[in-house]
Amino acid sequence: MKIGTFEVWPPVVLAPMAGITNIGFRTLCREQGGGLFVSEMITSRALVERVPLTFQMIRFGAEEHPRSIQLYGVDPAIIGKAARMIAEEDLADHIDLNFGCPVPKVTRRGGGSALPYKRNLLRAILREAVKNAGPLPVTIKMRKGIDDDHLTYLDAGRIAAEEGIAAVALHARTAKQHYGGSADWDAVKRLKDAVPEIPVLGNGDIWTADDALRMVAETGCDGVVVGRGCLGRPWLFRDLDLAFQGSAERTRPSLGEVAAMMIRHAELLCEVIGSESHGLADFRKHVGWYLKGFVIGADTRRALTTVSSLAELRERAAELDPGRPWPAEADGPRGKSGERNKVMLPHGWLDDPDEMAVPGADAEDATSGG
Structure with missing residues (x-):
């Protein structure tokens, strides 16, 4: 799988997880197998304002390559400055943009999985990121939409392809689902059908290497993103390496x-x-x-x-x-779960999907990235 100029093999990405995917955890996973390993999410504003804690969060090991940062933001101008800063100061080799976070403190301010509903704002953010990142590939991670009545992923995928995004990853749940219920793998297939010109990665309910193989077979996606499946299971990356090589060997540690x-x-x-x-x-x-x-x-x-x-x-x-011995019941869901009663959104957010108004600065305060 190619992301920009980078060959990613096996076609596996470690999802950025707050408080989890620091340099220590990434090192542990990389010791097990290959792929692309993304840092914790940081905010573009905190990066541009050079908040010390943010710079601690984007440290990389000497052997990490490509170095991958996930950036969160709501303002095209600030995102553009952050992308240019990453490129010019050689802070990373790859930028991933977060449009999938379902946390209320993010969505109630118009960020994360709420933002793709505003199609013109999304386009402006992607355009500024790609333009300012120079040679660095820019990718996005998103959800299906806000809820089943406000699905955004197909429009967002098409906009991403038009604006030069190198790959799109879909967590096949809505923001309302949070981490509950089952991931809709059919949505991954629909997205791949909609944007065949760029790599599509599927995310959601990948607990084992065989789940990853099944997702690729059922959806035609180009690769997978692993989040909660590797919690307490860093050897999953060894299994994924083996699985994509065609080996049936799997890790069952004592x-x-x-x-x-x-x-x-x-x-x-x-x-x-x-x-x-x-x-x-x-x-x-x-x-x-x-x-x-x-x-x-x-x-x-x-x-x-x-x-x-x-x-x-x-x-x-x-x-x-x-x-x-390894117990049979050890595989399966770990980490966050449960569905939300409603998604917290700014007042009037759903009134006009074409509205271009940029959410206020409090949607991306300097501390939210660290």
Whole structure:
């Protein structure tokens, strides 16, 4: 799969996830297999204003290539400045634009998955991004739309192709669905049929490598985007590598092997953050994902989430039964789930899809990117 001048193989992209896809997690996943690994989302305004925390979030490892940043914004002028800054200062090799975030604090201000409803505004943002990014490929990630009555993905895909976007990724849910229900893979097929001239990547309900193969076979998409499926399962990228090579081999780690991966993950976080206590605090949220499916006592789980040093983590992990086999029920949904009652939108947002009004500056405050 080609994205601009970059050959991406296997055709797999790590979805940017807030608080997850930092340099430590990306390194861990890259150690397992290939693909394109995207940083956490940052706001264009925070980048242009040079907020220090934002620059910490876009650090890359020496071996990371291509370096990929996901940018969020609502103002064409600010997006353009940010894209030019990334290109001129060599901050990354690839820019992905976020039009898929369903979080209320984003959509109520007209950003994320709310923005493609405003077709002219979307076009203006994409045009400025592509024009100012120079040789860097620009891609977008989006959802089907706001809800089933306000679907935007086909129009957005056509606009993206017309404006020189290098690839489009579709999370096959609406903003209202949030992370609930089932992803509509038929929508991925419809999008690919609508914009055959550019790569289309499918996202949603890819929990195993075989899910990825099935999505490609059923939809004709050019590649897949993996988000929640790799939480507590970084070896999924090894399986994806094998699957796209035609191998039937799959990883089924014992509890001892899972424990070793947990320790490696925690070590990377401590190294990246520069503090054992803060690195381990960041690691806590991953423990439940790693241990999903294994029958482990509540006291043991609690002990693993309250360690204060890597030495203590190793000690607690050594108490797990290393020979316990991979449980059949370990695969499946992890992370956020559930549907929203309604999508929070700015007043009158749905009145006119052709309106060009740019959301206010508070839709992209400097702190929202970090």
